[in-house]
Amino acid sequence: MTQTSVHRLAMLPFGMLNAFLLVRQGRAMLVDTGLPGAQPRIERALRAQGLGWSDLALIVLTHAHIDHAGSAAQLQRHTKAPLILHRDELAYAQGAKPLLKPSGPFGWLFHKTGAIERPFEPVTPDRLMTAETLDLAEYGFSAHLVHTPGHTPGSLSVVLDGGRVIAGDLLASGILLGGIALRGRPKSPPFEEDSAAVAASLHRLLAMGCETFYLGHGGPLPAVAVRRHIDRLQR
Ligand SMILES: [Zn+2]
Ligand SMILES: [Zn+2]
Numbered sequence: 194m195t196q197t198s199v200h201r202l203a204m205l206p207f208g209m210l211n212a213f214l215l216v217r218q219g220r221a222m223l224v225d226t227g228l229p230g231a232q233p234r235i236e237r238a239l240r241a242q243g244l245g246w247s248d249l250a251l252i253v254l255t256h257a258h259i260d261h262a263g264s265a266a267q268l269q270r271h272t273k274a275p276l277i278l279h280r281d282e283l284a285y286a287q288g289a290k291p292l293l294k295p296s297g298p299f300g301w302l303f304h305k306t307g308a309i310e311r312p313f314e315p316v317t318p319d320r321l322m323t324a325e326t327l328d329l330a331e332y333g334f335s336a337h338l339v340h341t342p343g344h345t346p347g348s349l350s351v352v353l354d355g356g357r358v359i360a361g362d363l364l365a366s367g368i369l370l371g372g373i374a375l376r377g378r379p380k381s382p383p384f385e386e387d388s389a390a391v392a393a394s395l396h397r398l399l400a401m402g403c404e405t406f407y408l409g410h411g412g413p414l415p416a417v418a419v420r421r422h423i424d425r426l427q428r
Contacts, residue, residue: 197334197353199407202238204231208367208411210260213359214238215351220333222251223274224351224359225409226264229313232271235264249274251332255361256348257285258384259313261409266314275319277327279340282347286316291345296381296388322349341398343391344382350394356404363394364422366411379414379422392426395419 197217204210204227212225212235221244223235239245249272254262257278265286269276278286285291327338329351341350344362351359365382385391398406399416406414 196355197336199353199357199359200238200242201407202227202234204228204234204260211407211409211412212261213351213407214242215334215336215353215359216242216244217334219244219248220250221248222253222329222332222334222336222351223249223268224253225255225261225361226252226268228260229263229267231264232267235268246272251329251334252276253338253349253351254278254282254286254316254318255350255359255409256345257282257316258291258345258362259311261361262286262316263313265316269316269319275332276316277320277322277338278316278318279322279338279347279349281340281342282345282349283318283321285345285347286318288312288315291384292386293384294386296383296385339398339401341394343387343389343394344385346386348394350398352398352401352403356402357407358398358403358405359407360395360398360403362409363391363398364406364414364419365408366414366418377414377418379418381422381426382410388426392423395423 197215200214202212212227215222325340329336336353339350362382404416
């Protein structure tokens with residue numbers, strides 16, 4: 194079977210914010226959309242793979258914070274690709290103020306800037322994920338979505354073949370917003386609604402055989418680093 198290739202879209206420098214373009218047999222899936230105004234960046238990424246908007250088969254949002262869902266509504270106008278979001282994330286996608294529970298000092302500082310609370314254009318998904326898992330075979334990908342709550346209630350992860358997973362903001366690495374330095378060191382993202390749920394979700398992904406964790410901020414991290422992070426969360 195042809196493996197899906199994973200292309201990181203650096204939405205900010207130094208790995209501070211990543212989206213991902215997954216490509217298999219001339220079809221693309223976009224995981225997260227970056228901040229508002231990211232459409233030209235995404236178009237360049239498609240073109241770099243020899244693809245265009247009509248080859249985009251699916252858009253998945255790992256969760257509905259502005260740095261992941263900020264360009265989603267704009268993209269929906271631009272492409273016919275259906276957009277999937279988990280049911281428990283719908284309120285945030287439609288403009289409810291996110292519960293931003295800082296996980297540490299940087300989170301507090303970041304919270305004060307109000308940057309992440311900025312409203313963005315509300316998104317109405319074409320398909321709501323209502324189950325705990327969703328097979329993406331019908332969209333031409335050997336992958337499935339897994340509900341992995343904790344960072345937010347409706348966070349989801351994209352589990353691919355080869356032990357690879359795109360885990361959104363379930364965890365992060367690096368300094369500040371992920372990236373710049375120490376990218377191999379796992380940490381919580383600046384905000385985390387429920388640490389115990391994050392630990393359970395990470396356990397679930399490991400139990401499913403996930404070995405390489407691609408992240409919204411920093412990463413990728415190997416399973417051994419993820420286990421270390423779970424231990425810290427449970428201390
Ligand atoms: Zn987030
Ligand atoms: Zn984020």
